[in-house]
Amino acid sequence: MQPFKFILIAFLAITCNGFSQTPSDFLSKDFHKSKRDALRAKMPKNSVAVVFANPLRNRANDVDYVFHQDPNFYYLTGYREPNGVLVLFSENQTDENGLVYNEVLYVQKKNKRAEQWNGKRLGVEGAINELGFKVAKNGEDFINDKLDFKKFDRVFIEKFNDDYRNSAREKAEVYDLVLSFKEKADFNPKNFLSPLKKQIYEMVKSTPIENSANVAQIIGRAVAYDASLKNDEDLMKFKEATDVNLKKDLQQKIALKLNAKTNIDVTFLSRNLATLREVKTKEELVLLTKAVRISAIGQVEVMKAMKPHMSETELQGIHEFVYKKYGAEYEGYPSIVGAGNNGCILHYIENNKTKVGNDLVLMDLGAEYRGYTADVTRTIPANGKFTEEQKAIYEIVYKAQEAGIAAYKIGESMAKPNLISKKIVDEGLFKLGIIKSIDEKHPYYPHGTSHHIGLDVHDPGNYGNFEENMVVTMEPGIYIPEGSNCDKKWWGIGIRIEDDILITKSGPKNLSAEAPRTVEEIEKMMAKKSVLDDFVLPDLDK
Incomplete structure (x- = not known):
């Protein structure tokens, strides 16, 4: 090859690669x-x-x-x-x-x-x-x-x-x-039976008419679970019917539907893709780990930048700026930044409080990087220091999370961390006098702790036992909204700590550990100077 031609080809290759500049x-x-x-x-x-x-x-x-x-x-x-x-x-x-x-x-x-x-x-x-x-x-x-x-x-x-x-x-x-x-x-949607509808049809077909009142109650409960059942005219008529002959006619019509033939299956794909997606490959873990680390660093930068005069929207913006700085395409889900009582709303996304003041601020956000999304939550005091009440609740949640993470081991039931955390939360709330007995049913911890993450923030899975290379959240929380049946000093405290845990042969690995979790670590990070401290924009209201 002639030297000039070689140089030209090399130049074009470098130029084309340089101009592409895409991920x-x-x-x-x-x-x-x-x-x-x-x-x-x-x-x-x-x-x-x-x-x-x-x-x-x-x-x-x-x-x-x-x-x-x-x-x-x-x-x-x-x-x-x-x-x-x-x-x-x-x-x-x-x-x-x-x-x-x-x-x-x-x-x-x-x-x-x-x-x-x-x-x-x-x-x-x-x-x-x-x-x-x-x-x-x-x-x-x-x-x-x-x-x-x-x-x-x-x-x-x-x-x-x-x-x-x-x-x-x-x-x-x-x-x-x-x-x-x-x-x-x-x-033909009329030929398609979901597993729930098929179960109900079988029940209608096999239950004697004299016992149909019991079936009607079951249908009523099923409708509350799956509202699409309301569109089944025959099923709804059977639920409300009082005439025996009408019930028999409807029973026969439903039996015919049960025997309708179709080669279309709407459960195979979701079931089998859930099985495939719940365990991550090495290639997936590279991207997912980066998404988690980006999200954790976002939490760190907000800890340093947060001031009582800031709005929830501004804090959201700092998180998402960090995501974009690292090249994350999107947020994995609508960002949650709730100060004070807003933190007691589990999926609060308005983020429109104009000043966070001296409240706790619950921040549940995740970057999406090359399709894979993190899910990291921290709850921190806007003024940099936990009050006695805030610290007491926080320590319960932290203890529950630590104990739950320890159970993230290969072969262990995915339900176990949730049960462990519930017990610790109940004991802690009882000790503080917020509930009257350890066995009391209360609304202060209304969710579970563990879900898969991946291409979805709530990635599909079978939720059986932990397997190597699953990535699963651990997110206990306590939420005591205003007007709760306890001492007012606890009102408006909403705390959730959420980390993304990789299941390995050597035990659980916290992928989001870069974001401080303990009271002492958070307060120490919040005392540091932020690169945004000197970033002041013109006042548009003057």
């Missing part, structure tokens, strides 16, 4: 392929799985929300755009040209005008080259292809939420893709 540490295409292979291995013969991307969702008028991919779809494909479909076959298929394949990814069609407004699209070529699919097609092809879903013994889909709309901007939006699938697969 390169997403999950690899081999990771996503391995998950498709793992799911396929669980599929029975002559079956097909159909997984849809998330749609764009409208915010207002002609403005959409920032797009976020469906986690299961991303897990299996790596595709980060809307309007896609993955079709996964249990066995090899052969097309009319003799091409053998076992999966097809349908993607948004390349469109110069749309890309000028909203950014580049991967297209079919990108899906093949960058995502590693052997066969990729445009979304319109999914509508036009003669896919015969009726020939399969089982067709696996996730339950349709039907929360997408037809904006008519594209010829193959998720709205159109789902509609096409329903037509091809002869999808």
Whole structure:
């Protein structure tokens, strides 16, 4: 090769790499392929799985929300755009040209005008080259292809939420893709029975009419659990019916529904993907650990920066600035910053108190980094010092968390940390006189301690026993809102401490340990100078 040509090629390579300047540490295409292979291995013969991307969702008028991919779809494909479909076959298929394949990814069609407004699209070529699919097609092809879903013994889909709309901007939006699938697969929601509905139908069918009053009560309780049952006209009529002949007619109609045949299954995918996703690979742990550490450092910087004159919104902004500084794309969930009594609202997201004053501030936030989200909570005094009452409650929560974390061991039940923490909290509240007996039922600790994190802040899982490379939160809390049945000095204290724990062979590893947790460590961190102390903006009200 001539020297000049070599230098030119090298220059172009460096220039192109420099100009790209986009994140390169997403999950690899081999990771996503391995998950498709793992799911396929669980599929029975002559079956097909159909997984849809998330749609764009409208915010207002002609403005959409920032797009976020469906986690299961991303897990299996790596595709980060809307309007896609993955079709996964249990066995090899052969097309009319003799091409053998076992999966097809349908993607948004390349469109110069749309890309000028909203950014580049991967297209079919990108899906093949960058995502590693052997066969990729445009979304319109999914509508036009003669896919015969009726020939399969089982067709696996996730339950349709039907929360997408037809904006008519594209010829193959998720709205159109789902509609096409329903037509091809002869999808009839009346033939689909959820596990709960099937159980109730079985009960209606097998229970003698003279005992139907008991079944009616069970239906009433089931409706409170799953409101969609209200849409079942026959079931609701049976619940309210008093005429024996009418009940018998309804019983027969429900029995016929029970025997309706369909090859569509809406439980297989969610169940098996939960099993796959609850244990993380090394590749996932790199990204998840970074998300957690970013979130912990956000807590540290807010500890140093917090002042009583600040608003909840300002504190939220500092957290999220740290996330962006590290390149995190999003928050993993709406940020919770609650001062005083607001901290007693578990999912408080208004964050609109204009001054946090001398209150405790509960901050439950998590960065999302390359799709993986953390979930870290700290509760700190806005003025830098815990009061006697705040410290007393905090120490109970901290003790409960420490004892719970110690139980995060391979083979241990995931329910155990929660039971341990509940016992410690009850004993602590009783000792302070907030409850009258250790066995008293009270509203001060209304949630559990442990959930998986990953592509979702509440990642799916089976919640059996801890396994190596699970990442699970530990988050005890005590919340005593104003007006509680205890001494007023405790009112308005809401405390939660939440950390993200990696299960290892050598015991639990706290991935968010960089954010101080003890009273002494928090007060010491809050006494440090913040880089934001001298960051003063003009007063717009003068």
